[in-house]
Amino acid sequence: MPAPTRLLAAAVTAAACLGTTAVPAAAAPDADAVVSRGVRIPAFYTPPAALPAADGALIRTERLPLALSLPGVDGPLPGRATRLMYKSTDAGGQPMAVTGAYIEPTAAWKGSGPRPLVALAPGTMGQGDQCAASLGLERPLFLNGQTVSVGYEDLAIYRMLARGIAVVVTDYAGLGTTDRLHTYVNRVDEAHAVLDAVRAARSLDGTSLTDGSRVALFGYSQGGGATAAAAELQPSYAPDVPLAGTYAGAAPADLVAVTEAIDGSDLAGALGWSVNGFLQTDPALRPIADAHLNTAGKAALKDLSTMCVGDALLAYNSARSTSWTTDGRSLGAVIEAEPALKAFLAGQRIGTLKPASPVRVATGTADDLVPHAQARELAVAWCAKGADVTYKPVVLLPLGNSLINHFAPLLADQGDAISWLADRLNGRPADSNCSGIRRQP
Known part of the structure; x- marks a missing residue:
């Protein structure tokens, strides 16, 4: 079995373990339904003609059934999910609708202050609307003979929910929403979608978030680029969204x-x-x-x-x-x-602006898909601007396959990355290692 097929099989197995199985092709859709590779995209994902003026303003919401939900004493585990559509602004300054999901955890937050919020920027999902991460929460594995969609970000989401951290997930520009094509790795579109997801989650009724809830960002690969860009643009685009910390793993900073x-x-x-x-x-x-x-x-x-x-x-x-x-x-x-x-x-280069909050840059030393050197250079560039940077080289032996070399650090470092964010959400200062970064691999 070729390595990519083995990796895909592993991802499929992991998704199945989250409580779902392969599903058959969708029934014949309505004439007006948007269909992508045999998948009927729910009407929720079609934006209205007119959008609100304010970035982050909610357009619509509905309950989102999680694929894995168990009964608990205080409510369903890991929590209750809400599908979101909210307003953002694209790289050209035009209004756009973005979808995503907010999950209110059942577990109590045992850290300092009110329950915190993490905005998760997904890694590469694809470009078809059926690939949206919010749909992946509902169906971590989707197989219909025409498409293979795996919600692999669900693992990180559930790990944060177990700590009592609320999570909001963005689908990005045009992924899920049926009115435009997904602008893959566009740093401005992604950054705005991430920051406006925080605004949308804050305005949602019935959550335990407060004005004092600390906010952090989490992303790897495409998601790492999105959170890195969001950390850079936050001071100018979203000064009302102060960040406690940002994890940017394997960021494609130099396209x-x-x-x-x-x-x-x-x-x-x-x-x-x-x-x-x-x-x-x-x-x-x-x-x-x-x-x-x-x-x-x-x-x-x-x-x-x-x-x-x-x-x-x-x-x-x-x-x-x-x-x-x-x-x-x-x-x-x-x-x-x-x-x-x-x-x-x-113009897509990340690292030209200084983040105003602590950032953790992690990259696999053997990663040759999103090259280690350019991700490390992001940390160096930020350090040169005086940013508070924690650089983490994930040292793994080359495994003979570029996709595995890229994917393995995600799993190897995920626990440490979440713990680092939890410390920032607890109000603990970060320990920048900029002074020694040039001596690290």
Whole structure:
């Protein structure tokens, strides 16, 4: 069995252990329903024509049934979930609707102060609306013969709920919501979606959150980039959302380096999600894409636009972008040759602004998918700006497969990352190790 297939099988097994099984294809949908790879997207995810003015304002809510829910003395375990749609602002300054979920834990918070809140930014889910993390809470494993969706972030969410920490999860721009394409790894869209999720959770009725509830951010991979960008933009975009701490694991801070690394890898499909997202953000880039992409490349982008990460692992494993371009050059080479593309990606660089609150940057030393060196450079850049940085190299032996090298640190470091956030939520100061970061791997 190839390594990507083994990893996908492991993720499927883990999702099944959370209390769900593979489900059959959905019944024939209504004529007006949005369908993605045979999955009927609930009407909740279609935004209204008019949106509220305030960022973070709730648009609609409904109860969200968790896949794993057990009876408890004080209520269902791990808690009660609410599906959210809230207003945010995209990178172009335009209003957008974003979905997500808030989970009120049944467990008591035993730390200092009122119950805290963590905003979780999911790792790579895909680009199809059926891949949204909020849907993954309801169905951690979805198989219908056309798509494979795995809610692997549920593990981290449940671990925080068990500590009595409330959690709000964002689906990001265009993932779940049916009015636009997901702008994969767009730092501004992601940062705004994360920060506005906090605002939305705070305004939700019937929770135990108070004005004094401390807030922290948690994210790995795509999520690490989203929380890193949110920590940078919080002082200017959301000064009303002070942060106790931010965990940014395996953050794709330098998209040029990440593009080169994933080309030909197990997760080569992410190249298509990136390009699709760039074109959604800046349609002026489309003539450049049209000039360089051949028929196979354009077909791949269209195909990937409705795929989840499991689908891409199976369909585009080890694909090389040289087969997608008119002249056989890689997408990295095309970016290097096109000033507009270079400028766009330069604008996506994370590490140019100083976070105003403590950050924990973790990266696997063997990670060659979201390269360790560029993630470490993020910590170095923040340290140079005087930020409060805790840098954690997750030292693991190379395991012979780029996806496993990337995924293993998530599991190996997750407990320590949550404990670090819990300390910040308890009001304990962080111990910055900027002074010794250049001596670490």
